[in-house]
Amino acid sequence: MNERVDPMNSIALSSQVRLARNFADIPFSPRMQPADYERVIERTEAALCGEHYTLKRMAQLRWSARECMMEAQLIRPELAQTDEGALLLNEDKTVAVMLGEEDHLRVQAVLPGLQLGAAMQLAERVEHTIERERGFAFDRRWGYLTVRPDDAGTGLHASVTLHLAALYMLGRVDRVIRALPKKDFEVRGVYGAGNDACGQIYQLSNRVTLGRTEEEILEMVGQAADEVMKHERAARQALLENDRLKLEDKLMRSYGILLHARLLSLNELMDRLSSARLAADLGLIDVTQAQLSSLMIDGQPATLERIAGHRLEQRDGDVMRAQIVQRALA
Amino acid sequence: MMCDECGKNPATVRIITVTDGAKVEEKLCSECWRRRNLQVLGQLSPGEMLAKLLGIEVEMDEPELSVEMEEVEDEPEWERDWEEEEEEEEESGPVCPKCGTSYSEFRRTGMLGCADCYIAFEKLLEDQPHAAQGGALHMGRAPEQPAEEMDAQRRVDTLRRQMVAAIKMEDFERAAALRDEIKAMELADIANEMKGEQGDE
Ligand SMILES: [Zn+2]
Ligand SMILES: [Zn+2]
Numbered sequence: 001m002n003e004r005v006d007p008m009n010s011i012a013l014s015s016q017v018r019l020a021r022n023f024a025d026i027p028f029s030p031r032m033q034p035a036d037y038e039r040v041i042e043r044t045e046a047a048l049c050g051e052h053y054t055l056k057r058m059a060q061l062r063w064s065a066r067e068c069m070m071e072a073q074l075i076r077p078e079l080a081q082t083d084e085g086a087l088l089l090n091e092d093k094t095v096a097v098m099l100g101e102e103d104h105l106r107v108q109a110v111l112p113g114l115q116l117g118a119a120m121q122l123a124e125r126v127e128h129t130i131e132r133e134r135g136f137a138f139d140r141r142w143g144y145l146t147v148r149p150d151d152a153g154t155g156l157h158a159s160v161t162l163h164l165a166a167l168y169m170l171g172r173v174d175r176v177i178r179a180l181p182k183k184d185f186e187v188r189g190v191y192g193a194g195n196d197a198c199g200q201i202y203q204l205s206n207r208v209t210l211g212r213t214e215e216e217i218l219e220m221v222g223q224a225a226d227e228v229m230k231h232e233r234a235a236r237q238a239l240l241e242n243d244r245l246k247l248e249d250k251l252m253r254s255y256g257i258l259l260h261a262r263l264l265s266l267n268e269l270m271d272r273l274s275s276a277r278l279a280a281d282l283g284l285i286d287v288t289q290a291q292l293s294s295l296m297i298d299g300q301p302a303t304l305e306r307i308a309g310h311r312l313e314q315r316d317g318d319v320m321r322a323q324i325v326q327r328a329l330a
Numbered sequence: 331m332m333c334d335e336c337g338k339n340p341a342t343v344r345i346i347t348v349t350d351g352a353k354v355e356e357k358l359c360s361e362c363w364r365r366r367n368l369q370v371l372g373q374l375s376p377g378e379m380l381a382k383l384l385g386i387e388v389e390m391d392e393p394e395l396s397v398e399m400e401e402v403e404d405e406p407e408w409e410r411d412w413e414e415e416e417e418e419e420e421e422s423g424p425v426c427p428k429c430g431t432s433y434s435e436f437r438r439t440g441m442l443g444c445a446d447c448y449i450a451f452e453k454l455l456e457d458q459p460h461a462a463q464g465g466a467l468h469m470g471r472a473p474e475q476p477a478e479e480m481d482a483q484r485r486v487d488t489l490r491r492q493m494v495a496a497i498k499m500e501d502f503e504r505a506a507a508l509r510d511e512i513k514a515m516e517l518a519d520i521a522n523e524m525k526g527e528q529g530d531e
């Protein structure tokens with residue numbers, strides 16, 4: 001597969017691989033007792049001990065802390081909502097093992113740019129380490145057994161997070177997404193519900209986990225992501241050739257607001273950051289994608305409150321949001 | 331109904347292409363449909379793509395893009411059978427002996443209770459393939475098993491399933507061809523084993 005991280009053309013923000021696994025000798029989540037959750041947590045922690053993972057038990061975290069983890073895309077709402085579950089997180093936060101979600105384990109690896117193969121290697125290494133301790137539920141016909149048969153087989157969900165700013169400006173996102181076979185791929189907005197993707201950030205992932213090899217799944221998702229990126233690149237090219245000055249003016253005005261506004265709602269922040277990403281890609285401003293990514297997370301409601309150290313009413317939140325943005329970009 | 335292109339997977343998309351006023355109807359599986367789509371997009375030159383993106387609709391020959399698409403509607407025979415059956419059965423489906431999850435409970439929640447549920451409900455899961463998985467066999471890696479052995483066995487398994495499917499669809503010619511292929515593979519396997527034994531002596 002074509003692996004690369006291209007800072008000049010950061011359409012693919014990150015690549016993520018998630019493996020669903022269950023221990024063979026423990027009932028699945030609908031039939032689990034509190035003691036079973038303990039066994040899952042203890043076993044996995046023991047297997048990964050010495051690898052510098054931090055264990056975070058949901059029961060010991062306040063709701064606001066769980067929200068922050070959701071906003072940073074470290075856990076999914078399904079895990080945040082349980083008290084029995086836990087998260088094992090490595091030092092650089094590239095690997096997160098969710099324990100006691102729907103499946104006993106969801107091993108998730110995230111790397112920047114388009115590098116699904118490397119993310120897979122990372123996730124598989126962790127998965128092997130756990131597997132060596134105790135066997136996972138597996139069947140020759142169904143593959144790795146999961147709570148939902150929809151995830152069985154490889155148990156693999158591979159996804160690429162894409163920033164589709166130009167396609168969005170041209171109103172072409174839907175058309176490009178619809179060109180992908182619905183049975184094979186799922187595309188969702190990472191922030192914001194439904195099709196109304198906040199910040200024009202989308203996640204493209206495979207639906208089918210059974211009947212294909214791991215390599216085939218990675219290849220398929222990689223190819224589909226490449227295809228979408230090709231369209232986004234062409235859209236950027238089209239915008240530039242159409243009226244470069246007008247595009248630059250639009251992006252720089254937007255950046256000006258980011259730098260000087262006194263009140264920034266979450267929605268506005270996401271939109272302005274999207275324009276700023278494009279401006280950075282085009283070399284108009286000297287800001288890194290990483291800076292913009294971390295602002296995107298810091299501006300989310302729960303994370304913003306954690307930074308403030310207290311609860312924020314909406315208006316105070318908007319003030320605070322504008323302040324942290326200006327502090328970061330000054 | 332099988333895919334017109336590969337003949338291997340069930341057709342899920344019906345494509346009507348209009349070329350020179352003549353209507354051509356094809357039924358494709360999602361795999362072939364995807365391949366076709368990627369080809370079409372790949373054929374566009376950067377200029378055409380640009381024009382498309384800018385909303386300048388250039389007149390060009392692109393029969394594949396002017397397709398009308400609709401999901402194949404007639405559901406497979408067995409699916410209808412099953413739904414009728416279930417209404418009669420209500421709560422009386424099979425129950426997993428290990429964890430006590432009933433099949434009707436699974437149908438309600440979409441969640442299984444333990445690894446053994448896959449055995450207890452095997453036939454039902456196979457007959458009622460899950461939305462996207464389409465009754466496929468596991469092809470990915472397995473925990474610590476010799477790769478070659480798995481592959482040959484998996485290949486035979488796949489052929490067997492295809493044969494059963496062919497018989498169900500009364501495509502006896504295809505079923506016979508598959509049967510011969512399975513026989514040949516098994517014979518090759520036995521020959522291999524014998525060679526191996528001779529080598530050991
Ligand atoms: Zn086909
Ligand atoms: Zn069971």
